[in-house]
Amino acid sequence: MIRKALQPAITAEDEARAAEILGRVRRMEVRTHRLVNDALAGRYASVFKGRGMDFDRVRNYVPGDDVRTIDWNVTARTGEAHIKVFTEERELTILLLIDISASADFGSVENSKRELAAEAAGVLAASAIRNRDKVGVILFCDEVELYIPPGKGRSHIMRIIREILFFRPHRKGTHIGHALDFANRVLHRRAVIFLVSDFCLGAPQEEKLKSLLTKLQVTSRRHDVIAVSVTDPREESLPDVGLLCIEDAETGEVVELNTARAEVRDSYAKQARQRRENTVNKIRSRGIDLLECINGENWMPQLMGFFQNRRQRSG
Secondary structure (H helix, E strand, O other): OOOOOOOOOOHEEEEEEEEHHHHHHHHHHHOOOHHHHHHHHOOHHHHHOEEEEEEEEEOOOOOOOHHHHHHHHHHHHOOOEEEEEEEEEEEEEEEEEEOOOOHHHHHOOOHHHHHHHHHHHHHHHHHHHHHHOOEEEEEEOOOOOEEEEEEHHHHHHHHHHHHHHHHOOOOOOOOOOHHHHHHHHHHHOOEEEEEEEEOOOOOOOHHHHHHHHHHHHHHHOOOEEEEEEOOOHHHOOOOOEEEEEOOOOOOOOOEEEOOOOHHHHHHHHHHHHHHHHHHHHHHHHOOOOOEEOOOOOOOHHHHHHHHHHHHHOOO
């Protein structure tokens, strides 16, 4: 059961920050309007498969029709063979699973990873709404904190972005599996799920990654799952500043490192890079598409390339 958080009052500084983020999303929409439409509008249905079919009408059977579509009730009532005619369901449900654990608040550049997730979610939601699809969101840490059912409209997008930016979770850890289980319970028809996370799973990393891969594979049998990795460049590099205390935002564990030593910095970078590449490669090995967004870099070319690749594969 999802608890309703008692959220602290939003300050004027928070409001200004929200306006800045929303302004960036709007400018990004304007700047990429033609590119987004080229990638999605008109071809959106070919990018995302598995929407299903809606019943349209019945008509008289003609030789060559698939006998499996015969409507036996109408045929018996009229004395003439009739078949069911279906039309492809155009409306998709997009569900954004957003990781708001404590590690998402880290950022070594102008924005935090959570703000990067809000921008990415805003563009994805705006693209879906433009194609008359519904968008919902699940905010999670090591439990589901907030669920906004799929809806439409600009005000709905603004609410989604605002909640991603400012919702205060009860807990700090990460458990993506719980969010996937919740999504499977609330989604009764096939949907497109964007899982936006930094994939900082905590220790034991391999055990938690194995569990995550199992959950992803189960979910991908019912839904189209796309992982979106949001990372920060400082997570794979240390500055040369002498003794440095690093605190795990989710567990509170503190480690002291001597960053003046090149071998310490190199070892840290190597381990962080191997951990990220291992996670990315194993997710992709299960047939899950994964888009990488790096904080402080322009991630739109990767997004457009991602949709282009999916369109080519489906073609």
